[in-house]
Amino acid sequence: MATAPKDHDVRGNVLPPPPPPLVGREAAPRRSPGEEARTLIAAQTVGALGTLSEDGHPWASLAGYASLDDGSPVLMVSNLAEHGRNLDRDARASLMVAHAKRELDQLAHGRVTLVGEVESATGELEDQARAAFLAAIPSANAYAGFGDFTQWVLRVDRVRWVGGYGRMDTVEATDYATAEPDPTAPTAAGAIGHLNDDHAEALLAMARALGGYPDALAARCAAIDRYGIDLEVETPRGHAPTRVGYAETVDRPDGLRAATVELAKRARAELGEAAPTAQNG
Amino acid sequence: MATAPKDHDVRGNVLPPPPPPLVGREAAPRRSPGEEARTLIAAQTVGALGTLSEDGHPWASLAGYASLDDGSPVLMVSNLAEHGRNLDRDARASLMVAHAKRELDQLAHGRVTLVGEVESATGELEDQARAAFLAAIPSANAYAGFGDFTQWVLRVDRVRWVGGYGRMDTVEATDYATAEPDPTAPTAAGAIGHLNDDHAEALLAMARALGGYPDALAARCAAIDRYGIDLEVETPRGHAPTRVGYAETVDRPDGLRAATVELAKRARAELGEAAPTAQNG
Numbered sequence: 097m098a099t100a101p102k103d104h105d106v107r108g109n110v111l112p113p114p115p116p117p118l119v120g121r122e123a124a125p126r127r128s129p130g131e132e133a134r135t136l137i138a139a140q141t142v143g144a145l146g147t148l149s150e151d152g153h154p155w156a157s158l159a160g161y162a163s164l165d166d167g168s169p170v171l172m173v174s175n176l177a178e179h180g181r182n183l184d185r186d187a188r189a190s191l192m193v194a195h196a197k198r199e200l201d202q203l204a205h206g207r208v209t210l211v212g213e214v215e216s217a218t219g220e221l222e223d224q225a226r227a228a229f230l231a232a233i234p235s236a237n238a239y240a241g242f243g244d245f246t247q248w249v250l251r252v253d254r255v256r257w258v259g260g261y262g263r264m265d266t267v268e269a270t271d272y273a274t275a276e277p278d279p280t281a282p283t284a285a286g287a288i289g290h291l292n293d294d295h296a297e298a299l300l301a302m303a304r305a306l307g308g309y310p311d312a313l314a315a316r317c318a319a320i321d322r323y324g325i326d327l328e329v330e331t332p333r334g335h336a337p338t339r340v341g342y343a344e345t346v347d348r349p350d351g352l353r354a355a356t357v358e359l360a361k362r363a364r365a366e367l368g369e370a371a372p373t374a375q376n377g
Numbered sequence: 378m379a380t381a382p383k384d385h386d387v388r389g390n391v392l393p394p395p396p397p398p399l400v401g402r403e404a405a406p407r408r409s410p411g412e413e414a415r416t417l418i419a420a421q422t423v424g425a426l427g428t429l430s431e432d433g434h435p436w437a438s439l440a441g442y443a444s445l446d447d448g449s450p451v452l453m454v455s456n457l458a459e460h461g462r463n464l465d466r467d468a469r470a471s472l473m474v475a476h477a478k479r480e481l482d483q484l485a486h487g488r489v490t491l492v493g494e495v496e497s498a499t500g501e502l503e504d505q506a507r508a509a510f511l512a513a514i515p516s517a518n519a520y521a522g523f524g525d526f527t528q529w530v531l532r533v534d535r536v537r538w539v540g541g542y543g544r545m546d547t548v549e550a551t552d553y554a555t556a557e558p559d560p561t562a563p564t565a566a567g568a569i570g571h572l573n574d575d576h577a578e579a580l581l582a583m584a585r586a587l588g589g590y591p592d593a594l595a596a597r598c599a600a601i602d603r604y605g606i607d608l609e610v611e612t613p614r615g616h617a618p619t620r621v622g623y624a625e626t627v628d629r630p631d632g633l634r635a636a637t638v639e640l641a642k643r644a645r646a647e648l649g650e651a652a653p654t655a656q657n658g
Contacts, residue, residue, distance in 0.1 A: 144473050146436060152469070154469060155471050156427030157488075160484050203514070209437055209459075256459060
């Protein structure tokens, strides 16, 4: 097929479209692709390294990594290992990091590919790189002093982020370097469980008052981040995804709770509901 | 450092050596590197694909896969996606698959890199490849019929298996193709938990009678496979790994229990112990 390269939504033609919102509203803010990429990289310490073998073949291997303040990955690999020999010979490399969610369909979740060239860390950069690597992978203390291990910094030229089926974007290197990882990401999984287990009424109020679905029968939290909450809404017209945004961007790892309480209050006020008397944490 | 490329044990010089067995015995059989590689590939459906970008850069991406009877991976990728365009342009590829254990130190667990060239599946091969892929990744039914998806079969030329720190080997392509994935692998995690929770005495008897450690104080099952059990043994002289082998190779997914019961009986007979009266499952 002669088709121009473009992003591709594998679900678009297969599933019936979800019911539209009944109330227009401003789109809730969400993380930029650069922030998504930085957040994924910050969340993991193991990825897939792409290097070039002696015969020019691509070589994919498992590698631990840390990252510097600008998101540049730091690798510490033995130059006795194939990927280490490859980097010694040819600095071109790629690092793919995937969301570690242990769900059946990992292809539906986020991953990012960073492409660039590695630089052997020396002087002050070596100290920085080593400190970052040992903080991310403490077991590396067992071999960090060995003479055959090199610390490489991957200077990122190109970034491709895929959020799942149909969500993807290319990120400029400068946008990647300046974006901030979402500080709330480490607490998101716990918050999702807590909201769905104990605060179904608050989520329903958000969907009705702020999510554009006044006919919502139930709502679940599908994802949460520093900018707001992704909801999966059940309506008499079918299921729909929607999103509600926080009044202010959350800047602290432990800030999701206060922002979510504010959102729930705002939703209930909009609906003319009283806040629940029992204040569950 | 001018060192010839060779395998490298990152722990060898750091940790004190474990106490040696007090009783000599034949080494228990274990899976060959080819079997390890096939078992890893059979256990997962998502890996890291290495391809070559237009500018020759290595490109690492997430890809779902299945495998044919000879272990050749089958990919189904959109030729609108970067890795699909890469394969269209250059058939050289690499697939890295890692053990999915969600433990802190993934670098201590198994992974395998397959290297070769992809072939676009046509005719009978296309039917086989499609059936294998849809069996492994049922959600692919949503896009398997789309014209922009190609089914590729990776013809494996070279295999590198890493079992963790210090365990690694290169596998000949024919050994990989003819090796059998361990049929008991899907039940191994459950068996390990069951043995450690409910059969500590049997494990201890194995370590004392068959594992070379008559002075063992306790033993835990660290791994289990069709050929036997890896034990972590506590002795007054320190901790040591050992391995005990089954009388016969287990050929069925549900065969670990019977083989382990036989092993425990043999160990107890050797020690002159009676079998326990309560027969826990």
